[in-house]
Amino acid sequence: MSGALAIALVAIVAGASCGLAGVFLVLRRLAMMSDAISHAILPGLVAGYFFARGPNLIAAFLGATAAGVLTVFLVETIVRMRRLKEDAAIGLVFPALFAIGVLLVSRYFANVHLDTDAVLYGEIALAPFDTWNVAGRNLGPQSLWVLAGLGLLNAGFLYLFFKELKLSTFDPGLAEILGFRPGLLHYSFMTIIAMTTVGAFSAVGAILAVALIVIPAVTASFWTTRLPVVIVLSIGIGAFAGLLGYGAATAIDVSISGAIATTLGLLVGGSALFAPRTGFVAQALLRRRQRWAFAATALVIHLAHHRGTDAEVEESRLDHLQAELGWSSDEVNRIVRESEEAGWTIREGDRLVLTETGARAAAGRLVADRA
C-alpha cells in the first residue's frame, strides 16, 4: 500500500468512525467531554508504559481508555456533589489529569520520546510507517485497523442499543421509569467514546480527534432532524472531510490534521450560515418575512375593527395609519404592499379598503389568537 493511499484511507476511516461515535455524544450535550478525555488520557498512556515496562500498544490503549473513563467518573462525581456546575467540573478535571501526566513524563520518562506537543498536534502523516505485520505479511497501517475496528464497535453498540440510547437521550426520566439502566448504559457508551477518542488520538492527534467526533454530528443536524439520516450524514461528512482535508493539505503542503480540522470547521460554519430552515441566513429571512407579515395582519385587523363604523373613513386613511399604528411612511408603504400582495386590501384614493379575503384573514387571526 502506498504511503499516500494509506494516509488518505486512515483519514477517511477516522472521519467515518468518529462521525458515527459523535452523534449521540452531541445529542447528549457531552461534546466537551471528548475534549476532556482527549487531554486526560496522558497519565493513562504513562501508566500503560509503566506497567508494560515499555511502549506497548495494548497497554497504552487500556491505560488511556481507563483514564478517559476516570475523567467521566470524576466529572460526574463532582457534579453529583452539587457544588459545581458541569462546565466547571470538566474544566477542573482534565487539566489536573493532564498536569499529572506531564509531571510523570518529565519526571520518570524524560529520556523517552513522549512529546506533549505531539500529543496535541498528532501526525497522521506518520500513519504509513506503523504497519501491522502478521506472519510476515504487511497488512497496512496499524491505525487503519484500529480505527476500522472502533467504527465497527460503535456500529455494533448503536445497533444493539439504539432504542435504549434514543430513549435515554431524549427522555431520561421515562427511560428510568421503564426500567432501563441509564447509568450502566451511559458508562458503556462513554467507555466506547473514550476508546474511540484514544484510537483517533493515536492516529490523528487530540484536537483533530475532538473535531472528527463533534463536528460531523453538529453539521448533519443542520440539514435534517431525522436521527437515522443524521447518523448516515455524520459518517459521510466525517469521511468526506477526511478526504478533502487530506487532498487540500497535500496540494498546498501543510499539516494534514490541521487541514482536516479546518475543513470540518468550514463545513459546519457553512451549514450554520446556509442550511435551509435552520441556517443563519434562512432564519434571518424568515424573521424579516414574519415581521412584515405580522404588520400586515395588524393592519387588516385594524381595518376590520373599524369597518362599518362612523370612523371608518378616517381610520382607513393612509396618513392616519402612520400615526395610529406608529409606522414610518416607508414602513406603511411596505406593509400596504405586503397586504395588497396577499389580496387583503385595495387602495381607493388615499384610503385602504379591506377585501373579503382580508376581512376573513383578520377574523381568522383573531380567532386563532384567542384559541
Add this chain to the structure above:
Amino acid sequence: MTWTEVFTDYTLRNVALGSAILGVVSGVLGTFAVLRRQGLAGDALAHAALPGICLAYLATGSKAAPVLMLGAALAGWVGMVILIGFLRRTRVDPGSALAIVLTTFFGFGVVLLTVVQKRPDAGQAGLDKFLFGQAAALVQDQVVLMAGLSVVVLVLIAALFKEFKVFVFDVDYARTLGLPTGRLGALLTALLVIAIVIGLNTVGDVLMSAMLVAPAAAARQWTESLGRMILLAAGFGATAGIFGALWSVSQDHTPTGPAIVLILSLLVVVSLLFGSSRGWVWERVRRHRQSGVGA
C-alpha cells in the same frame, strides 16, 4: 536554597512573580467566568489563540511577546464572537459550540504553523512554545508587561464592580436599570481574553482552563459574597502560583504549569470537602445529626 531567593534569584523571581500575577488575574476573571457558566470558554479561547499568534508573526516577522499576545488576543476575540453567534443564532448546544471553535481554530493554527515553518528565516523556531507555556523562561520584560496588563484589568473590574455584579447575577434586572448589558458583557469577555493571553506563555493552553476555574471553584465553597469570592480566588491563584513556581524551581523535572495546576486542584478538593460555606463534609455531618434526632 532558601525562600529568600524569591527576591534575589533572577529566574525564580520572574517565575514566581509571573505565576502570582497570573494567579490573581485568572482568579478574579475566573470568578466571573464560573458564575456566568463560561468555565470552559477559557479552554476554547486559549486554543483559539494559535492562529492569531501565527498570523501576527506572518504579518510582522516579529516574535516579540507583545506582538504575539496581540495576535492571540484578537484571535481569541474572534473565536468568542463566533461562539456567541452559534449560541444566539443556532440551536447548537454550548458544549458543541465550544468544541467547534476550539478545534477549528486550533486546526487552522496548526496549518498556519506549517506555513510559517516553510519560511526561509529560522526565526520562527519556537513559535508554538508561546502557546504551550514555559514559565521557567519568563524574562523580566514579560513579567512587567503581564503586571501592566493585570493592573488595567483589576482597575476596570474595581471601577465597574457594582455594574458587573448586577450583570453577572441578573442580566434582566441590569437591563431594566438601564445598564449597557451588551457592552458590559463584551468588556468582561475582553478582560477574560487578556487573562488567557497572560496565561498562555506561563502555563499553556491546556492548563489555562484550570487557572480560570479552579481558584473560583475553590473560593465559592467558602463564601456567599461576590466581593469575598473574588478576593479569595485571587488569593488562591496567587498562592498556587508562588508555591508552584517554588516547587518547580526547587526540584528537577517539574514544569511550572503542571505544578501550579496540581496545587490548585488540591485547593479545590480541600475546599469542596471542608469549605466553611458549602463544604460537603459539613453537610454530611448535619444530615447525620438530623437523622439521629428521629431515631
